[in-house]
Amino acid sequence: MPSKFGKGLNSLRVRFALMSGVFGAAAACAAAWSSSHLHGDLVILGVTCLVILSAAAITYLMTGNLTRPIENLRATTEAIAKGDYETPVNVECLCEVGGLAASFDKMVTRLNANVARIRTLAYEDTITGLPNRAVLEETLDGQRDLSGALLFIDLDHFKQVNDAYGHAAGDMILRAAAKRLLEQGLQIDESENAPDQPALFRFAGDEFVAILPGAGRAEAAVVARRIIEAMNEPFAFGGQMIQIGASVGAAILNEDAYTAEDLIKFADLAMYEAKTQGRGQVVVFDQMMKERAVKRARLTADFVSGLERDELEVHFQPKIRLRDGAISSVEALVRWRHPELGLLFPGDFLEIAAENGLLPKLGQQVMRKSAEYIRHWKKAGSPMVVAINVCPGQFSNEKFADGLILFCLSQQVSPSDFEIELTETVAMQDVDKARRQLERLKSAGFGIAIDDYGIGYSNLSQLYRLPFDHLKIDRSIIETISSDPNAEVLISSVIETAHRLGHTVTAEGVETSQQLEALRRLGCDNVQGYLTGRPAPAEDITSILLKQRTASVKVVAGLDHKTAC
Incomplete structure (x- = not known):
């Protein structure tokens, strides 16, 4: 123009x-x-x-x-x-x-x-159209006189929706969930713009945050239950009905917390507590939870410094070969010798390690200490294979196998001295990727074991595609031998199929003589549990190995230790 x-x-x-x-x-x-x-x-x-x-x-x-x-x-x-x-x-x-x-x-x-x-883009969530986390933080920081409750809302089973139906379905669920939260849960009238109206924000992923100005504990709990009821109604997508749900944590400003950061953190902790209670629950943050949070924060700081001070120990639990009663291998189990709290077990600190990205470093220390004992046992004339548990984060690393091979070279031990234990669930997440990793490990000489078999959704017809040597039946199946008449039929079928595929079988969590005799009768190769040997320090395992070597008799390890797996 x-x-x-x-x-x-x-x-x-x-x-x-x-x-x-x-x-x-x-x-x-x-x-x-x-x-x-x-x-x-x-x-x-x-x-x-x-x-x-x-x-x-x-x-x-x-x-x-x-x-x-x-x-x-x-x-x-x-x-x-x-x-x-x-x-x-x-x-x-x-x-x-x-x-x-x-x-x-x-x-x-x-x-x-x-x-x-x-x-x-900076302040509005592109999927739901809601204000995002940045707006939430500005809102809380910019209104010093704000009082009321904050609800932390997490959609239950959302990951399964993405995995099963794809991200288009996930985005649709998020949009529909946001609409329900506004209209049914918070009952916000968008035609009004009153300052005391609740406000909803998309926090991250499948998480939402609601601010309820002036609300106390009772009102926050009522609104939270209304939200859960709204989320329990199925969502329609592509001619199918998708069921999710929600767990809600609540914290009260100027009662539970005085800063925006603490308010969000405490409501988040309450939400996780709701999930541990079975999902679809409401938990309001209280003083007891605050004390636990402070204790956890202190334990987290202690764990970080404990890694630097080499406070981790490795105990070993024997696996007993039923054919001759000898120790066939040992499983490395990490412990933390806290300077004030004494010996702590994985349940006390593994989650802390995972949340702070310290699992790889923890795994390296376990491998290093295990290699040290492997060299010692070889020198003493009692070589022993050590089984190492691998976490999902480690296994998903494309360089995991190469890293282990280089580690063995640096520690002057052989890959055949180690057995890599991978849970059934992790192995089946991406079968092709798992096969590539396991083939690399197996070709280098590592033994491969599928751990916790029976608690996932796979079966041996799926697992046979993976290269492994040993199958470990989960303790939850073994403990039913005495109470469920069908348990022996199931275990017998697993053992027979595994043997036909060329794998040995280990039963985990063996605690009674009845279980031991049933497994011996069914042809199980190895057993592991409190009955045959509790986890113990390396020095005790060394004594058992010495007796086993010098006596040349059948030995069933009976270590009198009160430690637990």
Whole structure:
């Protein structure tokens, strides 16, 4: 589209050319008139000065029309440089400067649109349209006199929805859940804008946060239960009904917490407590939970420093070969020798390690200490295979297998001295990836065991695709031998199938003579449990191995230790 600026008399070039022509003509006329009508050099000089001053005055006035738009344009530019994108471009001129101002105005309009888009992305969740975490934190930090409750809402089973139906279904669930939370849970009337209305925010993933101004514990619990009821109703997607749910934690501002950070943290802790109670529950943060949180924070700090001070110990639990009663291998189990609390078991600190990204470092210490004992037992003439548990985070690392191989080289031990235990659930998450990792480990000489078999959803027809040597039946199945008549049928079937596939079988959690005799009768290869040997320090295992080697008799390890797996 042709520009309307700088055309004809609106052109600065035309204007200045005309002005120069007019001044030249005026000067010529004045000179001619002066020479014919005036006499004396001073008079002629005076008339000439008068003409020049008049021309200067007219030029000054006319250039003002040019410089004013430029000044206005400069003022707008400086305002934008200071962050004020709303300052209008006040230039009304059809000359070229007006065209520049119009282009500049278009640029500012586009810039404002981009800034608005950036603000939307920064402060509005793109899936649900709700204010996001940044807005929540600004809201809590910016209103020091705010009182009321904060609800931390987590959608139950949302990950399974994504896995089963895809992210399109997950996004739809999030949008529908946000709508239900607003309309049914919080019962917000969007036509009103009252300051005491509840506010809903998308916090992260499948988590939402609601602020209930002025609400106490009782009101917060009522709203939370209403939210859970709303989330319990199925969601329709693609002709199917999808069932999720919600768990809600609540914290009260100025009672439980005095800062935004603590308020969110305490409500989050209450939500996790609700999940541990079976999901679909409401938990309001209280003083007891606060004390547990403080204790956990202190334990976390102690664990971090404990890793640096080498406070971790490795105990070993024997696996007994039923054929001859000898120790076939031992499983490495980590313990923490806390300077004040004494010996702590994995249940006391593994979750802390996982939350703080310390599992790899913990695993390295267990491997290093195990390698030390492997060298010691070899030197003593009692070589022993050590089974190491692998966490999902370690196994998912593409360089995990290569890292283990290099570790063995650095520690002067053989890969065949180790048996890698991988849970059935982890192994079946990505069968192709698991197969590649296990093939690399097995080709290097590591033994491979599938741990906790029977608590996942796979069966041996799925597991046979993976290269492994040993199958460990979970304790939850073994403990049913004495109470469920079908248990022996199931265990017998697993043992027979595993043997046909070339795998040995270990039964975990053997605690009674009845279980031991049943497993011996069913053809199980190895047993592991309190009946045949509790986890014990390496020195005790060394004594057992020495007796086993020197006596050359069948030995069933009976270690009198009160430690637990």
